[in-house]
Amino acid sequence: MKIVVCVKFVPDIQADRRLGQDGRVVRDGGDGTLNELDENAVEAALALAEAAGDSEVVALTVGPAGAEDAVRRALQMGADRGVQVLDDALAGSDVFGTVTALAAAVRRIAADGPVDLVLTGMAALDGLTSLLPAALAAELDLPQLTLAAEVAVEDGAVRIRRELDGASETLAAPLPALVSVTDQANAPRYPNFKGIMAARKKPIQVLALADVGVDPAAVGAAGARTRIVGSSPRPPREDRVLITDDGTAGTRLAQYLAERKLV
Amino acid sequence: MTHPADGPVVVLLDHHTVDGAPRLRPPVLELLTLARGLARHTGAPVHAVALEPGLAAAAADEVGRYGVTVVHDVTVGDADRHLTPVAAEALAAVASRAGASAVLATSTFENKEAAARLGVLTGAGVVSDATGVTREDGEVVVSKTVFAGTWTTRCAITTPLAVVLVKANAVPAEPVDAPTEPRTEGHAVTVSAGARRATLTGRTERAATGRPELAEAQAVVAGGRGTNGDFSAVEELADVLGAAVGATRVATDEGWIGHEAQIGQTGVTISPQLYIGAGISGAVHHRGGMQASGTIVAVNSDPESPIFEIADFGVVGDLFDVLPQAAAEIRRLRG
Numbered sequence: 001m002k003i004v005v006c007v008k009f010v011p012d013i014q015a016d017r018r019l020g021q022d023g024r025v026v027r028d029g030g031d032g033t034l035n036e037l038d039e040n041a042v043e044a045a046l047a048l049a050e051a052a053g054d055s056e057v058v059a060l061t062v063g064p065a066g067a068e069d070a071v072r073r074a075l076q077m078g079a080d081r082g083v084q085v086l087d088d089a090l091a092g093s094d095v096f097g098t099v100t101a102l103a104a105a106v107r108r109i110a111a112d113g114p115v116d117l118v119l120t121g122m123a124a125l126d127g128l129t130s131l132l133p134a135a136l137a138a139e140l141d142l143p144q145l146t147l148a149a150e151v152a153v154e155d156g157a158v159r160i161r162r163e164l165d166g167a168s169e170t171l172a173a174p175l176p177a178l179v180s181v182t183d184q185a186n187a188p189r190y191p192n193f194k195g196i197m198a199a200r201k202k203p204i205q206v207l208a209l210a211d212v213g214v215d216p217a218a219v220g221a222a223g224a225r226t227r228i229v230g231s232s233p234r235p236p237r238e239d240r241v242l243i244t245d246d247g248t249a250g251t252r253l254a255q256y257l258a259e260r261k262l263v
Numbered sequence: 264m265t266h267p268a269d270g271p272v273v274v275l276l277d278h279h280t281v282d283g284a285p286r287l288r289p290p291v292l293e294l295l296t297l298a299r300g301l302a303r304h305t306g307a308p309v310h311a312v313a314l315e316p317g318l319a320a321a322a323a324d325e326v327g328r329y330g331v332t333v334v335h336d337v338t339v340g341d342a343d344r345h346l347t348p349v350a351a352e353a354l355a356a357v358a359s360r361a362g363a364s365a366v367l368a369t370s371t372f373e374n375k376e377a378a379a380r381l382g383v384l385t386g387a388g389v390v391s392d393a394t395g396v397t398r399e400d401g402e403v404v405v406s407k408t409v410f411a412g413t414w415t416t417r418c419a420i421t422t423p424l425a426v427v428l429v430k431a432n433a434v435p436a437e438p439v440d441a442p443t444e445p446r447t448e449g450h451a452v453t454v455s456a457g458a459r460r461a462t463l464t465g466r467t468e469r470a471a472t473g474r475p476e477l478a479e480a481q482a483v484v485a486g487g488r489g490t491n492g493d494f495s496a497v498e499e500l501a502d503v504l505g506a507a508v509g510a511t512r513v514a515t516d517e518g519w520i521g522h523e524a525q526i527g528q529t530g531v532t533i534s535p536q537l538y539i540g541a542g543i544s545g546a547v548h549h550r551g552g553m554q555a556s557g558t559i560v561a562v563n564s565d566p567e568s569p570i571f572e573i574a575d576f577g578v579v580g581d582l583f584d585v586l587p588q589a590a591a592e593i594r595r596l597r598g
């Protein structure tokens with residue numbers, strides 16, 4: 001089985017995240033990391049590959065220099081090789097530009113052997129839009145099985161279970177298919193020393209847009225369907241109150257809420 | 264297929280089932296209010312789309328009170344309307360036939376999937392988790408918060424059709440002065456084979472709790488590790504406030520409450536007018552799911568808890584003392 005797992009390099013959520021004057025996420029590298037939710041996708045890919053035997057896991061990213069750190073982390077966990085689409089024209093891509101580049105790279109990877117499964121995380125912890133998996137499935141015309149809390153592959157078909165706001169669902173589709181997994185799906189393995197050493201020898205293929213047949217005008221700021229017109233940090237909360245309970249804190253809380261017409 | 268700026272603003276009707284009949288979810292009324300404000304810039308009408316059988320008829324009076332002129336009642340043949348690729352094709356068909364300028368839906372996981380595919384199908388720009396939408400210099404401009412509510416961005420959609428997913432509690436729902444009598448237009452949509460390749464093999468709808476839905480509640484009381492599994496004080500205060508009950512990842516992982524109650528970046532993201540966290544330290548994943556709330560109250564016995572850094576009203580104390588006393592005082596104030 002050949003599995004492509006999509007990974008994203010994001011600012012560390014523990015760090016001070018900010019937007020630059022152009023309204024884009026500041027990605028200055030130092031505090032970047034593999035999107036934590038993509039670790040669940042890598043883990044699912046590795047577990048499915050191990051269960052199937054004779055499989056290959058390819059970690060794919062679209063992103064600037066530095067983003068190969070996300071791929072490297074996936075290789076340390078156990079992915080076999082990496083692919084990075086790297087091109088100055090990608091700067092400022094919206095989700096559809098990213099999807100165009102990812103889909104082209106998946107087709108390129110499939111050119112030397114069909115891809116059975118494309119895996120993604122449920123969201124990126126920087127944008128949290130969750131739009132990418134469904135858009136990528138549509139772009140690749142693959143069956144879409146998203147937000148999997150459980151995933152299994154058997155007899156050429158993939159089955160998932162997912163928990164939505166008001167319902168629990170099970171879905172099935174023949175391979176090839178696209179699956180996104182949640183953080184409930186598994187516990188990602190931590191790379192061990194052997195994995196970290198082995199990853200140094202694993203190849204990361206760098207592809208430009210021309211290598212995957214994407215018109216630069218279709219991606220990046222040029223192809224984006226949205227444009228940031230302004231951004232600002234939220235003003236700090238004012239008039240904050242912190243009290244220690246002296247036996248009346250509950251009453252004072254109720255009065256605070258009543259004064260603000262919140263009860 | 265054209266999407267003129269004065270084309271209808273089309274709102275997807277979300278529903279839940281009450282006593283066997285489809286009913287609108289409360290955030291839809293907020294959406295209709297926002298849609299009316301957006302439509303006013305170009306003199307466009309507001310339309311609604313119903314994908315659930317029976318919903319168009321059941322909701323006609325209510326959406327009329329919010330100024331809707333046309334309800335598109337869509338059937339998808341033997342395709343499964345619960346599959347988001349199917350919903351996306353249904354929305355694309357309605358947006359095309361109506362010549363829509365914008366499609367608005369609530370920012371749920373299912374609607375995000377449908378919107379993403381609608382973007383691929385139609386070339387529309389899509390913005391999710393919006394807190395406001397307006398038109399400036401001819402373009403649809405969307406406000407949203409990012410990085411766990413710590414930044415606000417404004418973003419223009421540059422395509423003729425704009426797709427916007429709006430968070431619950433973005434605006435108060437306001438009916439129109441003179442209700443309309445919406446006309447119903449039926450659409451039989453033929454869904455592509457590609458949208459039907461994944462099949463729904465099982466679906467179990469969760470029973471309603473009697474409390475508001477966490478994602479759309481105007482007030483939320485949440486419990487964490489400090490409850491030690493006893494949610495009675497949290498539930499009592501929630502019921503006095505008419506609030507939804509939420510929880511941290513620790514509390515749901517321990518099985519103290521169902522996973523659907525988890526607030527956080529990977530659970531439910533909330534922005535109620537009032538959030539009360541009890542026995543919650545405020546780990547970054549939890550904060551990411553609630554930091555955009557209006558007023559934040561925290562009750563925790565540990566004064567070093569990071570949640571106090573973002574609380575408007577913090578109490579260092581035992582939640583089992585503070586919450587029942589607050590509930591009693593609220594009852595007393597109401598007489």
